[in-house]
Amino acid sequence: MILNENVDRKIIPVAGGKGGVGKSVIAANLALSMSMFGKKTILVDLDLGGSNLHTLLGIRNINPGIGNYVSGRNYSVNELICPTDWENLYFIPGDVLVYGIGELTKSVKARIVKGLLDIDADYIIVDLGGGTNFTVVDFFLISNSGLIVTTPQTTSIMNAYSFLKNYVFRFLQRAFATDREITAYLKKVLKERRPGGRKTVTDMITDIIGIDPVAGEKAEAFLEVLQPKLILNMIHGIEDVSLAEGLRDLCSQNLSINLECLGTVMNDEMVNRSINSQRPFILDNEDGIATEEIHRISQKIIQSSNFPEMPLELDYYADSFELAQIEMENDLAALQGVEEESPESEGYDIDKLLELIRIQQSKIQELQSTLKMLSING
């Protein structure tokens, strides 16, 4: 079950369904930003088999981590916490020092979760691996404050959707673990392999109400607890936010969950450069848009006294996605302002305008094909 609902210490797992979408970069920079705002933050590398978070922080892999913790009984999680070069930021390495820790059994996973809950901090940011399997999903279910990172690419959005589908299903499985009738029903759904035979969560809820109306009501109430937040990474323009809105609509129609957008992060070459220099990018690009976006996301989390609930001022915008769009418009306007001020500015350029229109048209085509794919795969 969800363990971290309404507790002061916040565990925030970061997942995405797909590899290479920026989960680790965002986890590292977000954690650093939160520590800069005075919050004691622990960054945990839980991408077992692919741990690389230490390199993003420029830390050598000489310290024991989660791999040592699960392969022997000699460590407590608190002993794994390493200080970093930055005040308030601490780090727990993954499994770089250990060869193949093998399959994570239920008891090993439970030990890791218990270890994380024993840590004393304001925020614990947990970097997870790619993929949509139940192991990653189980770690994501440590709390109801998880972040989903996706890029605007069709495959990335589709994988984020698959991840969320498995997440909701797994949540229901665990919520009804002691109810034999509902467990048997969910097992049957899981076994269904016929193309087009898979039920949506919305269908499942209807079925559960049919089996046992009280359980059905409970399931509906449970789902309201799930409040995953989306971070749209490597975006190029406003139109990318529309893609994420497609994902939001699908989640509400098929998964009965309300997906909110926590913010966007622009595609920026300096992020790539920061990987090579092994330093979080928010340090060397204080005025960059991506830096501001990371600080904004961290502020949204810190300022929400009951995260993952977000205080949205719905008088000014319809929902968190519209807010993300407004924020981005402002960012782009600020960027344009800077460009116009620069002495090399060439003013109005018809070739540039045509190029922009061409890019926008291809974006719209991509958007249409993504929305089509999402509705086929619902």
Ligand SMILES: Nc1ncnc2c1ncn2[C@@H]1O[C@H](COP(=O)(O)OP(=O)(O)OP(=O)(O)O)[C@@H](O)[C@H]1O
């Ligand atoms: N906003 C961005 N702008 C430009 N490049 C980015 C941005 N975010 C991430 N990247 C690049 O994407 C690559 C992958 O990032 P990262 O390692 O954080 O992904 P990941 O989702 O953690 O991958 P994995 O699943 O393999 O752990 C990095 O090389 C990084 O430089």
Ligand SMILES: [Mg+2]
């Ligand atoms: Mg990663």
